[in-house]
Amino acid sequence: MIVGEITKSGPFTHGTNTVQRTMFTVLLALLPATFFDLYLFGWPAIFLFGVTIGSCVLAEALMLALAGRPLAKTLSDGSAILTGWLLAMTLPPWAPWWTGALGAVFAIPLAKHAFGGLGQNLFNPAMVARVALLVSFPVVMTAWIEPHPLFSANAPSFAAALDITFGNGLPDGVTAATALGYVKTELSRGIPVFQSLSEYGRNTDLSYTPDLMDLAAGYKSGSLGETSALLILLGGLFLIRRRIITWHIPATMLGTLFLLGTLFNLLDPARFAPGYVHILSGAAVLGAFFIATDYVTSPVSLKGQVIFGFGVGCLTWVIRTFAGYPEGVAFAVLLMNSLTPIIDQYTRPRLFGRTRKGEPLPLKGD
Amino acid sequence: MKLFPIRGGIHPEYRKERTSERVIETLPLPHRLYIPLQQHIGAPAEILVSEGDQVKKGQVIARRHGQISAHHHASTSGRVIAVTEIPAPHPSGLPQPTIVIEPDERDEWCVLPDPIPDPFAVTPEVIEDRVAESGIVGMGGATFPAAVKLQLGIRHRIDALLVNGAECEPYLTCDDRLMREYADEIIDGARIMAYALGAPRIVVAIEENKPQALETMRVAASTFPQIEVVAVPVKYPMGSERHLTLAITGRETPARRLTADLGVVVHNVATARAVHQAVRLGRPLIDRVVTVSGGAIREPKNIAAPIGARVSDLIDFCGGFSQRPECLIQGGPMMGIHLPGLDVPVVKGTSGILALTADEINERQADPCIRCGSCVSICACGLTPVELAAHIRHDDLEGAAKLGVMDCVSCGSCSWVCPSHIPLVHYFNYAKGALHAQEREHRKTERTKSLVEAHAARLERIAAQRAATVARKPKTTTIDEIQA
Structure with missing residues (x-):
């Protein structure tokens, strides 16, 4: 069929929403957390952030050129920037530049354009990139550092930062464990969860204990997006308010994670981390509001989104608790992505005037 | 009254304020009237006049043909100067057989059928016949012959007549103005239709964004206990027959069935007024209220225009274009149709003529x-x-x-x-x-x-x-x- 440039069938008015507006609203929602985290981890993080987004946009431009699609229009929709941004937020902040660049290769040409470009990909590009990097370079991808706020005494200088990102890599002795990673390692040594949790903070140079507020505020080691649960939550609520996303995926995902965590923690506190730790650490909040809610790779109906969120929550808990990796959001999201088409198929709304099976509704007296 | 939710819906920018406070003005008689044989759903009417014939205002010039069809009448007195094909108000712009009348300026009525002084004392068939004789079709835009819809009472037990004053399409205010200016006539027409259908109840549904219409209709209906005027939420497409029925009765019309199967018949407010005029005055449907609006219209108005006036006549009456319109629409912007040009006539289903600017349409490449x-x-x-x-x-x-x-x-x-x-x-x-x-x-x-x-x-x-x-x-x- 042919659709002309100006459609002669209605409607002859249109809502103000556009793809571009949607993408840039998401970017806006990410800003507070991003600023805070870039401040927290200083120049190396800023370099990596720039390299990752730049590589994603470059890769997108290259792919569009190869496919013979209009460059300016598609590039300006902001989707490649968003992919790069989210990917950057899941990398260790002081990781070398090539993680961002290689991540862009995984995310844009492989996860997005191999499937047909914007809107066609089955899997979340940023998560594909993160997981591909994680399984390929486990050491680099788990070299977390504790916060080195910009302009503070222990912050690396601009030159030192250049060396970290583009040169010799991490200086000795700066890596630290994330809360989840620490608990996991300690548990494997036979240290119960409650003990390792209370020790977690004291093992770092900074004199703080990992209480609720610290975990939430984000003054802790981790990737950019793992740190400030509160600021991410703020951005997420902004997205709900602007009707970019609905509460269905974040609420069911975080709710499931919290309930499973709390339940098993009550059953055996030595083996299972409490619910609030699951929510406030790792990429749970970022995943719930910004990654699992990715339009392209999540179900379209609200009912489908509830199932999807529930699945991501369950799998995240299972992977964090039983699998080899301390963090499971990326894997959980990718696994549920693969189920999206089938969830969509089984959660179509009921047609007006028809039964679920598609038969006309019975009339009284029929 | 308890209302029931409908699924989904949108809230487009309504843009009704441009014409909602403008009293209905009557279009001066144009130089030519173009009356197509097909202004309704169903078979085209059969032509009764030929070139050179003198016709009087209200005279039947085309007769309904078959079960589902409608009469058409001369909108004024004058001479038939041509029976020809002109572009129809349809996106295709395909020509359609049309009677062209040159008015003689006398605006002389033919002998109209006698008024029915007490419509509630005659049989429903008499009402149906009168409605059919008067060429009334659904004036909300669907243009289904009204008499055929009134016959639904024969095979179905009708509990309620639903009078649709939702007017959920943006821009359009013709129904709003009708309700504010002719509430009594609408209520009377509704009572006559309900009688013909054997419906004991009448519910008038109006979207909440028309408080004055709600008020005048409530006053007009206050002496009739069987009539209820209901404010329905502002939500597009609330005015859709099946969705309005759901909102009012809580019952969903099964696929491929009619609302009449649930005991509900829906008629538009303008149709109700046309029925009042046909029954009480013997006056056929020869004019209608059209909202002429859109960013490219100099002075948007609600116009009572004779059927057959050209779109250009109405736009001239509104002071012409203030800028070049990007698109010309008949009906509302949501479900209206693209008009092929300014020479097409106003027909019985023309609720609006919109000359929209590019900004209003906000069209982009997909x-x-x-x-x-x-x-x-x-x-x-x-x-x-x-x-x-x-x-x-x-x-x-x-x-x-x-x-x-x-x-x-x-x-x-x-x-x-x-x-x-x-x-x-x-x-x-x-x-x-x-x-x-x-x-x-x-x-x-x-x-x-x-x-x-x-x-x-x-x-x-x-x-x-x-x-x-x-x-x-x-x-x-x-x-x-x-x-x-």
Whole structure:
């Protein structure tokens, strides 16, 4: 069929929403957390952030050129920037530049354009990139550092930062464990969860204990997006308010994670981390509001989104608790992505005037 | 009154304030009137006049043809100067047989049918006949012959007449103005229709954004205990017949059935007023109120225009264009149709003429679908437009049919909400058209097949008969039989 440039069938008015507006609203929602985290981890993080987004946009431009699609229009929709941004937020902040660049290769040409470009990909590009990097370079991808706020005494200088990102890599002795990673390692040594949790903070140079507020505020080691649960939550609520996303995926995902965590923690506190730790650490909040809610790779109906969120929550808990990796959001999201088409198929709304099976509704007296 | 929620819906910018406070003005008689034979759903009317005939105002000039059709009348007195083909108010712009009248400025009425002084004392058939004689069709835009809809009372038990004053389309204010200026006539027409249908109850449904219309209609209805005027939430497409029925009664019309099967008949407020005029005054449907609006119109107005006035006559009356319109629409912007030009006439279903600017249309080239799911959550019919479009794009019309594309009412909400500006309704209209064509083709082949089969069966039967005749002939005796 042919659709002309100006459609002669209605409607002859249109809502103000556009793809571009949607993408840039998401970017806006990410800003507070991003600023805070870039401040927290200083120049190396800023370099990596720039390299990752730049590589994603470059890769997108290259792919569009190869496919013979209009460059300016598609590039300006902001989707490649968003992919790069989210990917950057899941990398260790002081990781070398090539993680961002290689991540862009995984995310844009492989996860997005191999499937047909914007809107066609089955899997979340940023998560594909993160997981591909994680399984390929486990050491680099788990070299977390504790916060080195910009302009503070222990912050690396601009030159030192250049060396970290583009040169010799991490200086000795700066890596630290994330809360989840620490608990996991300690548990494997036979240290119960409650003990390792209370020790977690004291093992770092900074004199703080990992209480609720610290975990939430984000003054802790981790990737950019793992740190400030509160600021991410703020951005997420902004997205709900602007009707970019609905509460269905974040609420069911975080709710499931919290309930499973709390339940098993009550059953055996030595083996299972409490619910609030699951929510406030790792990429749970970022995943719930910004990654699992990715339009392209999540179900379209609200009912489908509830199932999807529930699945991501369950799998995240299972992977964090039983699998080899301390963090499971990326894997959980990718696994549920693969189920999206089938969830969509089984959660179509009921047609007006028809039964679920598609038969006309019975009339009284029929 | 307790209302029931309808699924989905959108809240487009209403832009009704441009004309909502403008009193209905009467269009000066144009120099020519163009009255098409087809202004309604069903068969075109049969022409009764020929070139050179003198006609009087209200005279039947085309007679309904078949079960579903409508009379058409001369909107003024004058001379038939041509019976010709002119572009119809239809996106195709295809020519349509049309009677062209040159008014004689006398505006002289013909002998009208006698008023029915007490419509509640005559039989429903008398009312139906009068409505049919008066050429009344559904004036909300669907243009289904009103008399046929009044006959629904014969086979169905009708509990309620639903008078549709929702006017959920943006821009349009013709029904709003009618309710504010002619509330008594609308209520009277509604009572007559309810009587003809045998409906004990009348519910007038008006969207909450028309408080004055609600008020005047409430006052007009206050002396009739069987009438209830209800404010319904502002939500597009609240004015859709089935959705309004659901909102008021809580009952969902089964697919492929009528609201009458639930005991509800829906008529537009303008139709109710036309029935009042036909029954009480004997006056046929020869004019209607049209909202002329849009950013490109110098002075937007609500105009009472004779049927057959050209769109250009109405626009001139509004001071012409203030800028070049990007698009000319008949009806509302959501479900209206693109007009091929300014020379097409106002017909019985013309609720609005909109000259829209590019800003108002906000048309963009489509981006790829990002599966945001907005279309799924807003679809009032429970469809999944995102999936339908994917099937149709790959020419899998059967797949689209299975997902219910034929249940789409083309309300346009999905296209409106789509951030990628994908012309979803355009896809669905295409699919519906193609599926209808397939269906017709299929029926034709089936018919041919059954004819061929019948032919073959007949030949076989004849052959069998012949064989039987041959078999009945005396057999020659065999050796075995002799031995036995």
